[in-house]
Amino acid sequence: MRVDDVVVALDVGGTGMKCALIRPDGTVLHAERHPTDAGRGAEAVIGTILAVADGLAGKARADGLTPTALGIVVPGVVDEARGVAVWSANVGFRDVPLRELASARLGLPTALGHDVRAGGLAEARLGAGRDAGHVLFVAIGTGIAAAHVVAGSAATGAHGAAGELGHILVRAGGPVCGCGRPGCLEAIASASAIARRYTRLAAGPAEADAGHESAPTGRGRATVTAAEVAARAAAGEPLASQVWREAVAALADGLATGQALFDVETIVLGGGLAQAGAGLFDPLRSALRDRLTFHREPRLVPAALGDEAGCLGAALLALDQLETT
Amino acid sequence: MRVDDVVVALDVGGTGMKCALIRPDGTVLHAERHPTDAGRGAEAVIGTILAVADGLAGKARADGLTPTALGIVVPGVVDEARGVAVWSANVGFRDVPLRELASARLGLPTALGHDVRAGGLAEARLGAGRDAGHVLFVAIGTGIAAAHVVAGSAATGAHGAAGELGHILVRAGGPVCGCGRPGCLEAIASASAIARRYTRLAAGPAEADAGHESAPTGRGRATVTAAEVAARAAAGEPLASQVWREAVAALADGLATGQALFDVETIVLGGGLAQAGAGLFDPLRSALRDRLTFHREPRLVPAALGDEAGCLGAALLALDQLETT
Incomplete structure (x- = not known):
């Protein structure tokens, strides 16, 4: 060079x-x-x-x-x-x-x-995981996806489809995911799922009960963003706190599954939701710790490269x- | 050499x-x-x-x-x-x-x-996965554990604890696992969990409701083995069929999570439960297929090396x- x-x-x-x-x-x-x-x-x-x-x-x-x-x-x-x-x-x-x-x-x-x-x-090589040999990078935005990086190389899978952390079951019988399956992590804890769920619950119980929460309804209702749900939760609004708490719990379940299978040193969270800062990382760290029994707790850090x-x-x-x- | x-x-x-x-x-x-x-x-x-x-x-x-x-x-x-x-x-x-x-x-x-x-x-190298570059080996016996093998090398994790497929969440709020966490795959679909659940339900509703299903009770009650539950399910016994069906469903959820994260060509099932043959593999293949949306379906085969x-x-x-x- x-x-x-x-x-x-x-x-x-x-x-x-x-x-x-x-x-x-x-x-x-x-x-x-x-x-x-x-x-x-x-x-x-x-x-x-x-x-x-x-x-x-x-x-x-x-x-x-x-x-x-x-x-x-x-x-x-x-x-x-x-x-x-x-x-x-x-x-x-x-x-x-x-x-x-x-x-x-x-x-x-x-x-x-x-x-x-x-x-x-x-x-893993240049950012928040650069001191670790085993890193799980999780991007949370419209969807949720992950990359498992060992020794500076990301696992691709046999057909280029490895790392689909958004499509693992966390709530049997839960909301239907965009992929068509009920209970996927992405259907509960992605930024769009959080926004959707809050908007629907805020609209009142009749509408909240009307159907699945996953499919965009196209009814033209103003949607509150996940960042706003996080801010309202931080301000103590009960409904926002509930939706946020449920998303953090599902996310902790997903990360615990990732840790059980991959056993990494560091989990790096990126994507829009990771911008929520301590409002996300503090409860998520605590919830992840609660779920790990014999496993080593990974470091849980925000992405560094934006x-x-x-x-x-x-x-x-x-x-x-x-x-x- | x-x-x-x-x-x-x-x-x-x-x-x-x-x-x-x-x-x-x-x-x-x-x-x-x-x-x-x-x-x-x-x-x-x-x-x-x-x-x-x-x-x-x-x-x-x-x-x-x-x-x-x-x-x-x-x-x-x-x-x-x-x-x-x-x-x-x-x-x-x-x-x-x-x-x-x-x-x-x-x-x-x-x-x-x-x-x-x-x-x-x-x-992966000598047995049932020998034609595949990406293999997930799952051993189901007293517990459930897995090994992800790519290009003839098994992932170890950062602390030697990778592949703990038995300790991923499949039933939120489900039976408490030996590891202390509720809803782990192992607490529902391991050979011992199947035997325990059947034995407890067969003892009658009062006892079935008395507590968690995971902890061995030490009451000296004769335990039916998972192989016997499989045989009774095959013979059409309703209770055995129910317990077997629930275990197969949980196992399919666990394998679907494995496939979402690892994207392998072949899943090799070993351990005692894999001896159940078509009574396990036929419904499990079908249940796994139902759970895969955009993912490639892996081959699901019994271990070859015993x-x-x-x-x-x-x-x-x-x-x-x-x-x-």
Whole structure:
């Protein structure tokens, strides 16, 4: 690696793409954001990804830098080994051989990864988990997903679908999840589930009893955000406190299951909900401790890299790719 | 490796030790069993382990073979990296540096491992999972434990406690587990939990309601085994069918959680309960399928190596140790 080497990194989400030129030591030299505009369909989104990546490589060269590799991460089910975006609902991808397409367009070694696994990789190597060999990164936002990182490498699973902590059972017979199954962690403790449940209960018992809490109703009712529920709970509002308490309990159950199976040193919480700070971490630590019997209690810490984690992880995947080729 | 090379392998359990001389290709040349007699205390058990291992190495030499390494596996929490049996309740070990003790006594490179992880390793490399790169081995007997094996290596966790599938929540507020927590998978679906629940319900409603189902009561009542519950369920007995159905449902919930987090190709079921055959596998496969929404369904197969898996796994750990030294 020379001092003017950089990698091109793209974190493609349902609404926007975070893109950067990043040095091998993790320094971000340049960053830009673009809308994904997923409604245009997969082909158009792929076109934008390739154009943005190509543009970044061109900008690097214009700045006297040498782009050496490209890393792209997307949500959903990603087969890292084959370089295929198997299924990404919110960007409309199905079996897209994105690694090959990008590598052909840019002429650079390319790595394709999963957004949460890449974020976990970055937090484990450069962020809040950097002192631990075994890290579980949990992203809590619209959904809940996790990445298990051991010795700086994130587990992918046999089909690119490992780490779906949002879709483990925590409440048998509980609210129906977006995936169709009742009682998933995500249906109770994701930011959107918290907002939905509070909004529905606040609307009164008749409506609260009217149906499942998971499916967006589309009735046009103003939705309170999870952050507002957290703030109201902190201020002592009984309904907000109840919804928050139930979410924290479900989350503690989910993390306890993760610890039973993975036995990590550090659990890093990221995503929007982790911004709730002590209002989340204090009761969650205590609830997790209550649930661990013979297991070692992991450190439970907030993510350190914010919403740049995925993009940094994409850069790490690109660099790893260089090392193995 | 020469043709007369063998490794000495010991699988130390709460009641007995399975011991063998095993060729690098997995051929068992000689096997013996010894009682553990754990009631004598840790020092006496350690003495027996060392004497048996030494005896086996001596027998190998007497037979014209060359013992090249030793592998020992024990239950509980095992720190493979440090070679320490951290906590093995049923053999009375606490922080026993067994690798160092054995290596000093026999003068051979020694590996210390965990019994279920070693069994999983053997099933993944030589047994029912041998065609899959990602395997979850689940042993169901008195308790429930699992080993996640990727590319022929079993995950240990940061403190040697990974894979505790028996201690994940499946029924919030359910029966109290031996570990002290309510609703663990092991408290509902282990062979002993099935036997206990059936026995208690068969004794009549008054007794069934009298308390938790998990703690052995010591009232001297004859206990029906899980195998008998399975047989009675197959014969259509309503109570047995109910208990069996509930256990299968809880087990399917546990396996679905495992699949969500690990995303394996093959789940191998071992331990006593897996002997129930189609009476277990048919409804369990169906119940697991019902619970998977977007995930790939893993193959669900019975273990192939029987109760030799742990001992074969100990041999594999010994051989792996040779490769890295």
